[in-house]
Each structure stands twice: as C-alpha cells, then as structure tokens.
Amino acid sequence: MSTMTRTPELHPAANLPTRVSLADTLSQTMTMAWRAMLKMRRNFEQFFDVTLQPLLFTAMFAVIFGGAVSGDVSSYLPILIPGLIAQTVMTACVATGVQLREDMDKGVFDRFRVLPISRIAPLAGPMVADTLRYAIAATLTFATGIAMGYRPGGGVVGLTGAIVLAVFTGWSLAWVFTWFGTVGKSAQIVQGYSLMVMFPLTFLSNAFVPASTLPDWLQTFVKLNPVSHVVSAVRSLANEGTITAEVGWSVLALAIVVAIFAPLSVRSFKRKI
Template sequence: MTTGTEAANADANDIELTLATPKREDLAALLVDKDRPPRPGALSASLTFGWRAMLKIKHVPEQLFDVTAFPIMMVLMYAYLFGGALAGSVSAYIQFLLPGILVMSVVMITMYTGVAVNTDIEKGVFDRFRTLPIWRPAPMVGYLLGDLVRYVIASLVMLAVGMVIGYRPHGGPLGILAGLAVLLVFAFSFSWLWTMFGLLLRSEKSVMGVSMMVIFPLTFLSNVFVDPKTMPGWLQAFVDNSPVSHVATAVRELMAGNWPAAHIGWSLGWSAALLTIFGAVTMHLYNQK
C-alpha cells in the first residue's frame, strides 16, 4: 500500500515538473521575438539618477542637516555677531548680509556632491552605471539635479529665518525668484568642480580637505560680509573680480528690486566657464577611470 502511494506521488511530481519546465521554443520566443525596450533619453536617465539622489535623503534623513540646521546657524550667528558692530543693529545689517550669506552657504553645500560621487566609486556602484545603455553623463547630472533640491531647501530656510529677524526683500516674489535662479545656476555649474575632485581623489576625506581649501578663501574673500571699499587696494581688486562677489551682488540687488545687468552677466559667464571646463574634465575622468 505504501509502495503504491509513493509511486503515485512520484508520477505526480514528474507531471508537475514537466508542466513547470518551459519549452525551448517558448524561451526563444521570449528572448528573440520581442522588441527590445527603447533606450532611455538623456533627460529621462538624468531625472532617474536625480530621483536616486533624493531617495538617499529618504533613507538617511541626517543628510538634511546641512541644508536646515547649518543655514539657520549661519544666519543667526553672523547677524547677531557682526550686526551691531558693522551696521548699528541686526535689522539694518541683515538687509546686506542675508543675500550674501545665502550665496556663501549654498556654495559651501555644493562640496558634498564630490563626497557623494567618491563614496559611490569606492562602493563600486559606478562600475554598474558604466555598463548601462544610458547617456554617459546621466549619473553625474543626476547627482547635481538631486542637489539642486537641497539648495532650494537651504535657500528657503535661510530666507524664512532672515524675514523673522528683519530682512525685507523689496523686489518682492519676482526679485526673490530671480535671485534664487541666478544662485542655482551658479551652484549647479560650480558643483562640477567637486565631481571632478570626487573622481580624481582617492577618499572622501581628501575631497573634503581640498574642498575646504578652495571654498574658504573664495567665500570669505568676497563682499558677503562687508563692502570691499574698506579693504586694501590689492585685496579689493581680488574681491571685486571674485565669482562669489558677482553672484552675491546680483542676488542682493535682485532681491532689493534692482536689475544689476553687469553682475548678472558676470555670474552667468562664470557659470558657463565652470560648466564648460570642469564638466569636460569630469566626463573625461569618468570615461577613462
């Protein structure tokens, strides 16, 4: 009786295995007869990688610290530290300070793009990206698109804090949007410098170290905190021609309701130069490394 049951079970298993095993012709039809999915376009691929950068924030919300707590600390610290000494009151100084400190903070945040690129390289993620049938710059552009969202968050946080302590943008919503547009274009272009360092240097600590060496003199030797007219002639010449000074002046004047055509032109010119030079070097390193 037991033997008969075992035989029946064995026959049933053989039938199930035969039904579950696909035929060779069926596999060939699936692999050959179907059309290949269309290759994603440059915009689609870039947006996908941008969304990937945003998902990192979802899983590691601590990454929002540098675009929330850091900007608040910068505005309050410099406003109350220098406001009374330089302008007589915080409310008077914040009119000059806020657009400048806004530019400074966003420019400083851009360096984390290079750190993220270097981290993914160390993990081997970029080896997978290079094998995909996508537009080659898409992973890099995606990083920067994701970071643009972080720059917007930081800017809105700083504007909100500034208005609470007395900042009044006389340019209205249009002036604010125009100023932020100039800043975001510059930040996007400036970020390509850090993607280059992220590909070029061996560790994220090296990227951070080099970033600080570039950012600190570039941002502090500018017109972010004070009018350069009080500086020595040689320093004033450097500050007046600094890209950060041009962007800070453009943002400051646009939010005040003016139209500084020369500074806007210089800001966009610097942005185009940074994007052209460091974008090309970044893609060369990405293709060769």
C-alpha cells in the first residue's frame, strides 16, 4: 500500500518580504500621510491651534509687550512675529505626540503589526501631513502681523524662506514629541511632558524680548537655546531677506534632533506595538 505525501500549505504571510526597501518606505509614508490628511479634513478641530492661536497671540502679545519692549506696537512687530512663529509651530508639534498616544491607546496601530510595512511609516506619515498645519500657522502669523502694520524687509522671497524654515523646524521638533507619545502612558502625561519642554524653550529665548535685557546667567541659556537660533534665522530671512550663519546653525541643530529622536521614536514604537 502506497502512502501519499502531502506538502503543507504555507500561510500567505510566509511569502511576505522581511525587509522593506527605501522606495516602499517612502510610498508607505505618503500613504500614511494621506490617511492623516483625510482625518484632518473630517476633524477640522485639529486646525484650531494653528488658525486661532496666531490671531489671538499676535494681537495680545503686541498690545501687551509692544510699549514696554520697543516703545510702540509697530516697532515691536519685527521682533514679535518671528518669535511667535517659533512658539506656534512648537505648540502644533505638541499635538503630534498627543494624537499619536491617543491612537495607540485606541489600538489604531495594532493592525500594522501583521502588515509588511516599514515601522517608521506610521510615525513619519502623520508628521508629513502636519507640515500643512505648520505652514498654515506661519502664514497666518505673518498675515496677522502685516495687518497690524508689520512690514517685512525681506519681501516675498524672505517670507517664503522664513516659512520653509518654520515648517522644517516643526517637522524636526515633532520627532521629540513623537518620542514622548511612544513612551508616555497616557495622552495627558504626554501633553504634560511636552508642555514642560515647550514653554521653557520658547519663553526663555529671544523670541519675545532681546537677550541683552535679561540677567547675565539667563543670557547664557538663551544663547545656547536652539529656539533662539531658529528665531534669529527667521528674523534675518523675514526682516532683511538675508541668509545668515544662524540659518545654517539652525538647520544643523534640527538635523541633529532628527538624527537622535527619530531612531528613538521608531525603537520605542516597535516595542509598544
């Protein structure tokens, strides 16, 4: 009597690739970015912090601090507007980490475990979509300042360069808050961590007052604060239309931030899911 041998059937997942190419990673990241864009379109509340905040903060800060810092509002606007752009972009970055933590708590990323996709795509995709929010925030801040009498000497080219730098700043710093989102135990804790980082970096900088008016010990921190370099770079682009050394130092510092916190975020994210 002969026996029939039967070859076991492999599960379809067994034929899936174990590594994802760079081209596939980019494609998957853009797919995740499109998914995030669709969520934004259906939940317009996600744009409130980058639409209402620039209007309110520009008006309030200009009226409150304009006379005390520069003697009048119009003289204060060239100092204030670039500083507010840095603060507004960083505030928008906080929402990135909080939203990530909420999605992880809801199990949104559970389905990605069994999919042959790059582990960085679910993180980088929403961050690419968030660049739209940063661009809106920077543009509205400039528009509000111009409506109040701000006249940027850099012209259209300078303003465009300042907005591009602001968007790159937001995307780079979002990796820090994304890491917070992967290590925090809840959205509330992530928001608390983020605010403790954001407020000192923005207010203890040259964003709202000249560093020369601060105590000597605080001036040292302000000069080392990377936000101060970003603010100075945005000012040089918007107010003068020049690319100074501050622009180069800002880009270098932001690149270092991405090099550190992007791998940390991916590693922590892989452990969580």
